[in-house]
Amino acid sequence: MIFIGIITALIACCIDIAIEEGSSAKFAFLKEQVDKCVAEECLVYPFLYWVLLNVVPVVIGSALVVYIEPVAAGSGIPQVKCYLNGVKVPRIVRIKTLIVKAVGVTCSVIGGLAVGKEGPMIHSGAVVAAGISQGKSTTFRRDFNIFKYFREDHEKRDFVSGGAAAGVAAAFGAPVGGVLFSLEEGASFWNQSLTWRIFFGSMISTFTLNVVLSTYHGRPGELTFAGLLNFGKFDNTSYDFRELPVFIVMGCLGGLSGALFNYLNFKLTVFRIRYITKKYVKVLETVVVAACTATVGMGMILYLNDCKPLGEDPTKYPIQMYCADGQYSAVGSIWFQTPEASVRSLFHDPPGSHKLTSILIFFTFYFFLSCWTYGLSVSSGLFIPSLLTGAAWGRVVGMGMEELFPGQTWVDPGKYALIGAAAQLGGVVRMTISLTVILIEATGNLTLGLPLMVTLLTAKWVGDYFNEGIYDTHIQLMGVPILGWEPPPLSHNIYATEVMSCPVVTFNSVETVGKIADVLTNETYNGFPVVDPPLCPDGRNFGTFRGLILRSQLIVVLQHKLYNETAESWSHKGFTIKYFRDAYPRYPTIQQVHVSDEERHFTVDLRPIMNPAPYTCLHNASLPRLFRLFRGLGLRHLVIVNDNNEVVGMVTRKDLARYR
Amino acid sequence: MIFIGIITALIACCIDIAIEEGSSAKFAFLKEQVDKCVAEECLVYPFLYWVLLNVVPVVIGSALVVYIEPVAAGSGIPQVKCYLNGVKVPRIVRIKTLIVKAVGVTCSVIGGLAVGKEGPMIHSGAVVAAGISQGKSTTFRRDFNIFKYFREDHEKRDFVSGGAAAGVAAAFGAPVGGVLFSLEEGASFWNQSLTWRIFFGSMISTFTLNVVLSTYHGRPGELTFAGLLNFGKFDNTSYDFRELPVFIVMGCLGGLSGALFNYLNFKLTVFRIRYITKKYVKVLETVVVAACTATVGMGMILYLNDCKPLGEDPTKYPIQMYCADGQYSAVGSIWFQTPEASVRSLFHDPPGSHKLTSILIFFTFYFFLSCWTYGLSVSSGLFIPSLLTGAAWGRVVGMGMEELFPGQTWVDPGKYALIGAAAQLGGVVRMTISLTVILIEATGNLTLGLPLMVTLLTAKWVGDYFNEGIYDTHIQLMGVPILGWEPPPLSHNIYATEVMSCPVVTFNSVETVGKIADVLTNETYNGFPVVDPPLCPDGRNFGTFRGLILRSQLIVVLQHKLYNETAESWSHKGFTIKYFRDAYPRYPTIQQVHVSDEERHFTVDLRPIMNPAPYTCLHNASLPRLFRLFRGLGLRHLVIVNDNNEVVGMVTRKDLARYR
Ligand SMILES: Nc1ncnc2c1ncn2[C@@H]1O[C@H](COP(=O)(O)OP(=O)(O)OP(=O)(O)O)[C@@H](O)[C@H]1O
Ligand SMILES: Nc1ncnc2c1ncn2[C@@H]1O[C@H](COP(=O)(O)OP(=O)(O)OP(=O)(O)O)[C@@H](O)[C@H]1O
Ligand SMILES: [Mg+2]
Ligand SMILES: [Mg+2]
Incomplete structure (x- = not known):
């Protein structure tokens, strides 16, 4: 865990x-150009x-993602969520x-897109953690016994949730928030x-980041850079009892606008899945977005005449434009600025720094821009754009309040910007x-805790009335069989017999190599029950259940030719575990394993390899019961048996996810 | 949840x-007396x-606890922890x-004992929640179907964890901390x-408490009373990078002293369980402790000559004693003061307010007093005494640092007092x-977050090296079969056959009333597998597994005479659920149910009543697997079946808790 923290x-x-x-x-370059050109009308x-x-970096980033690793697109949070839920998303935790x-x-x-770097940080943390758990499990844990092998996945998941937490901690300087994040979004089985x-x-x-960044900024030992995202301190803010209704209303607004965001983004993503399938079109789309962003920015700078005197805290790159000398364009x-710095200025600029119209226009454009951007084939986070959108309308509310009182x-207005940012983000991601x-x-401010809670809870309520959070929406669109937190309502009368798939493809406890190779080639299933063949092979060929074997195990068996010519005693046992551990987690596919014709008649005894006591369920168990088993224990395959312990069906997450 | 929050x-x-x-x-009374008597040498x-x-209130409190509800003794946190773990502690959530x-x-x-009111608050929250879940489940949920009935316990547990969280929130003004508390201490299956x-x-x-207390203190609408425990704000505290080693050392000290505390308290509790069994002796012990507390206090006031001028922030009841005029005895x-106010003054008194020796002596006495007090037959919390002890030695460290730098x-010194308090409490309860x-x-201070984390983690590490946290120690001493977070190490080679109890007492699916009554009278088990009788009743009488029936269900059957003279069709179904729901959760005992001799020959069909598909496990499952089932799903009974689905054994928490 130390390493995970440090490396992340x-x-x-x-x-x-x-x-x-x-x-x-x-x-700096752009400012220089603009300053030079304002006079010369160029x-x-x-x-x-x-x-x-804008376009050049974005093209690089987008090409990387599209051509090298498509799974790196987006914020990665939906993928990490799936992973923690127990669903394997291929290549999600590769270096x-x-x-x-x-x-x-x-x-x-x-490239100036409406994106943040926080979501990707969380994903990075998860990858680092998975990598470390890997190294650890293959390097230090040789001596563990066979059950360890079956638990590998589970363990890796724990590490990944730690990594996600470290990522949040680094991104926001929020160690407690990180733990809560990986709790609220990920873990199903929690463990002290x-x-x-x-x-x-x-x-x-958090600490490492702090030290490194403080040193980088030339103030070693000061520990002032708690997180990547530094909102600056809110020092003398307090709130009044009577403001709570305002916060609730803002929460509602955030919920509404978040729900709208999710809805638009949903439609857009569906459109993308359907029509934008070619790789170069994807890159092209990002180019268009990048160019649009620049155009919108330029347009606003040109047509909004919002001049401010260069105050005490001017931005780093004030551009003068058509303003008088000593003034700059707000x-x-x-x-x-980076979006992050913009959030900071919306939070902290003194009252009256911005004009109402310019902020409103900014909000409108930015809302749609960020909605368009999320889901592009670039690595992008959603937190900062949402916060910025929210801060913009929050500040508008703040100005309204100034008028009223x-x-x-x-x-x-800074406080309202914060609340607005929280409401918007809460409305989009629905975390509380x-x-x-x-x-x-x-x-770094505790006094605003209660207002933030009220706002976020309201935003979640209102938003949930309309649709799901953005991450859940994207998970749905990925077609991943993720399970909810509770069994679907009204499912008490659905029984295992209805949910399960049958007939089941099974193996006999002593099986010929040929059959194994054939089944693996023809079926895509990853788990197979091992049965004693029914004594009288009549029509209802249910075998008595003996255990469960995974595709990966069978492939290792075939690959290392761990079989005998006859079904005699089989003494490789000591070696097999090592084979399995070495192969983990990248098993060859069945096509890569060659089985000669002669070998096809050899037999293999599956009993020493299979999991002899996997979780099973009776055929008359109800759906909620199956659900709880999957959710609580993180199962992948559940064998359904009848009263005589004969295999009648197979349930996987996919089957459960059909019921909603 | 709203009601839980408000009522708590x-x-x-x-x-x-x-x-x-x-x-x-x-x-006020005592101060008057002292002031009067100092002059007159009386x-x-x-x-x-x-x-x-001291003695009078303590006797009242103690007598209440001892004679009316012994389970209300102590802080209640161990009991709530057990409850959340899935173990029923009788009468723990009664009004x-x-x-x-x-x-x-x-x-x-x-009565001036070295106790706090925070632990009991948490317990109160839990009771309130259980009560509300009760009302709700019997009032609003009539129409739910039979599976709801089986989940009742599970659901109530969720409510109780909410109540505990509300209790913490009220006690410390810490809503987030409350959620984390009920998470870290209680929940096993977490749910978004x-x-x-x-x-x-x-x-x-938190909010309700805030409003009520603000109003009580005459400043409605100000929301300054966030929690019962108000430490006051630390305003301009910052820390230096180089202080971190000091915090780590303080964490170690806290861990050590906490481990010592737990050890002493453990010995004391064992002694109490063995020798202090009579009720009046228990009351007597509290009287002794109360008197001792007063004596120690008086002794210290008399013999420690620690005079301070009446400063800007004098305590509410300064006593002059032998000090000069205008001074008071520190x-x-x-x-x-209440212990809580003392903690506050140790945190906030300006440097130099206390003499080294007097604090050291105070620390020593208070450490042993609080250790003696915890486990008495009174309702008492442990947080405040630990914090006070820790604040005392923390302040000593602070004075040392003042000398050094x-x-x-x-x-x-106030900051060090806080860190010391955290270290001590962390060393005792081992929460992080x-x-x-x-x-x-x-x-209300975020800047000290990192030091607090470092200290608490160190305290936990160091403490865990020696013994368990105080709550876990007390749970052990209560003899409750609580399950840890992880399966015991080296248990992979233990199989269900070794863990389970056999032979199992089972019922046939159609059973005579006489046998049921006899079994219930003679055995204490709470769950019985229902089996099809083996076809040939030879020596190995394993029946095929059909379902599981609970003692409570059988009692309801007998009580309402839900049986027929013959094993014919049975048409009460609509009514039975109502019977079961009405009886929940206070079932009569078997002795209260009378079964006439004639009725003994009647039969009852258990199939419509039993749980037809409880979780079962194969006899060759390993212990970690059983463990995960119990821990993840909160089971009480697990039936072990063999390959032919015949009942061979029964596993309950007690069986698992034997392996550590
Ligand atoms: N051995 C099997 N025999 C018959 N049907 C199966 C078998 N294994 C899975 N199925 C069914 O195939 C469908 C697709 O299964 P799915 O892809 O979820 O399983 P899997 O690939 O074995 O597991 P996973 O996706 O977790 O690796 C599901 O409806 C499932 O019930
Ligand atoms: N029906 C049964 N037949 C035989 N042994 C049983 C049966 N039920 C429980 N036992 C065994 O009796 C011992 C004590 O059980 P325990 O008190 O935990 O069970 P319980 O009272 O049925 O459940 P609980 O305490 O959760 O109400 C355990 O070792 C358990 O395995
Ligand atoms: Mg699959
Ligand atoms: Mg019992």
């Missing part, structure tokens, strides 16, 4: 520093530069994915000793407690 | 206000008054327990929709993430 934090630092440097260089050039500087993700997200943030190990990992991660400053000390804690930790 | 908070308010008023009256009288004022607990804890705090409902309940609870002020801004969050929320 280091990756986070690299991404952060790369983005920081890249964006600085880009914006704004087309900086615009073109801008488009170019290659990590690299593509890290480079991809750097490119897309530098695991909890505090995860907690420790998260803490280490809209320009929002666009000439002039001169009240507790009316602070973890988001509360993450936001509290990221802002 | 209201109970918390009542307890708090009662304690506040009671203690004020007591200390300190014996105030001492006697003090003893009296009577709640009342005794609330009155008892008020008495013991007023449950989480946010619990979270909501906790929030409501030790006296610690004793003439004079003039450094970051050396603040929830305690971190609770302390952060209770102090």
